[in-house]
Amino acid sequence: MLGIFIERSAMQLSPSIFKAYDIRGIIDETLDPSIAKLIGQAFGTEMRELGETDIVIGRDGRLSGPSLIEALTEGLLSTGINVIDLGMVATPMVYFAANHTINGKTPKSGIMITGSHNPPNYNGFKMVLGTAAIYGEKIQDLRKRIEAKKFITGQGNRSSFDIFPMYLNYIVGDVKLARPIKIAVDCGNGVGGAFAGKLFRALGCEVQELFCEVDGHFPNHHPDPAHIENLQDLIKNLQTTDNELGLAFDGDADRLGVVTKDGQVIFPDRQMMLFAKDVLSRNPGGQIIYDVKCTRNLASYVKEHGGEPIMWKTGHSLVKAKLKETGAPLAGEMSGHIFFKDRWFGFDDGLYTGARLLEILSKEKNPSDTLNNLPNAICTPELQLACAEGEPFALLETIKANAKFPSSESINTIDGVRVEYADGFGLARPSNTTPVVVMRFEADSKEAIQRIQAEFKAVLLAVKPEAKLPF
Known part of the structure; x- marks a missing residue:
């Protein structure tokens, strides 16, 4: 049911929120519901011009999420776009929904309201328009449209949908573990905590949850596994329990961090080696895309396993676009965004990446040895x-x-x-x-x-x- 959105005095639009890969700002300084409504109007207009009529939207666990999603929805509806509200979800679930038939509709566009790994007072919008992630000039085009107030008007319909059962069933139907693995999962109080434990238990894992209560204040540590200081609780857990492996997720669960039993952090460029070897076993000669920040050991590892390494620009939207252009079965970047086109849909998904990692490591007697033995420098x-x-x-x-x-x-x-x-x-x-x-x-x-x-x-x-x- 559509909530009541109380019109505030409009905040002045700040060009600074229109970033290279998304829209992102500070609540009540550069971003508020009045801006979210304008973004909805601009995005809905772009959709209408492409002939699109349906969109899926979701939000993470940030405190500003509910008011922003109501305002975004109002903006989209006012352009004649039909809105399917997924509620509080991980970012990859919005991408997943945009690849499936939902409520009898096949939306090709999606918006996720998320501040990702940024501090609690940030929030933003990750967007897919007609199956393509938008970035760069496309994001600036939204800004220009808002400034010019060039909006199509109409009246769309709003519905809701619980995407998690479909998402869960798809992964459990695709990923098969050779044996149960005992894991610790640290979500840093990000939105992944609402789903990670259920997913990995459904795959047959024994799961100990750390900071999986969704809390937009992030009271324990920052939800960003790219920084070692945020992995200390996970490292300590593995040292003091019989858990075999640690998985950590960022604030919206589109990135994965990995910790071994002996406390080693396996950064994403080394994770990519393991994934590349597995993917190339089914896609001989396949192209593997990685960004300029990755280890040079990755290219030689890909070649050794019969693949073609392609170095590309940093940025999850840029890597995703390159994957779509080339048809490569796998892409990834040092920040932790991993994109599987092999058996999946080509979008970055930390939860699915974790599942694929466990599938590979469940065949090993000692998963940590397998990870630690990957080439390093x-x-x-x-x-x-x-x-x-x-x-x-x-x-x-x-x-x-x-x-x-x-x-x-x-x-x-x-x-x-x-x-x-x-x-x-x-x-x-x-x-x-x-x-x-x-x-x-x-x-x-x-x-x-x-x-x-x-x-x-x-x-x-x-x-x-x-x-x-x-x-």
Whole structure:
């Protein structure tokens, strides 16, 4: 039943909320229900112009979610779009619903209201328009439409649907474990906590839940498994129980973190090796897409197992688009977004990725040994150089045009500058979401990392002498 949306005095539209891959802002500073309604009007108009009439929407567990989803719905309905409200769900469930017949409709578009791994006072919108994730200029087009107030009017209908039983049955019908595995699951009080335990128990696992009560305050730790400090509770659990493996999810459950019995974190670029080997066993010669931040060991591992590695730009929407363009059976990026087209639908889904991981590891007597034995290298975490707004892109263009890296073998410029060496790589790329230059280094030895970093330091200081480098 449609809730009552009380019209507030309209907040001024801030261009800053229109990011590279989504729309995201701070509640009551740059984002409120009045903005959500405008986004609904703009998106609904875009749908109507494509001939689309039906959309699925959902929200995560953030405190601002209920008011934003009501306002978004009002905006969509006002353009003549029929809205199927999934309620509180994980982001991949919205994507899943947009691939299925729901309430007799086949919606090809979806909007998820989520702040993902951002602090509690953030929220935002991840969007699929006519089966395609929208990003870049398409998101800016929504902004321009709102500013021009170019909206189609109509009257749509609203219905609701519980997607989880269909989603659960599909995964349980597809993924088969060779034996039960004892796992600990840490959802960081994100929305994945409402579903992860049920899913993995249905697959036959014995599950211990950590922080799986959905709480938009995130009282225990930040729901972001990309940062090791957020995995300490999971590491401690594995050390003090008989659980074999730890799985962690971000705030909207589209990314997976993995911890072994001995407390090692298996970052997504190494997870991709395991998935690539499995996927290539059914898709010989298949292309495997990965982003510029991933280990160079991944490309050689893919080749060893009969696949074609393709390095691509960072950004879940960009990787998803590349997967769709190429027809590759698997893609992934260092941030933890993994995309299975093999046996799945090509969207990023941390819960399904966890299920596929358990399917592979259930064939092993010691899952942690299998994970720890994947090729590894000495590497830095993601390092960031703070810049002025707009500066990172100009900085990298200057580096591309002029920089010299004396001991390098090759330079890749599809996304910033990734310099390959005989014994490692260095990366500097402009972030699409914040005004920073993102850097990462990997090598066969500490001496090699220091040499590579010294070359990057010389290049960076040549174009920005006052830079306070994080290495």
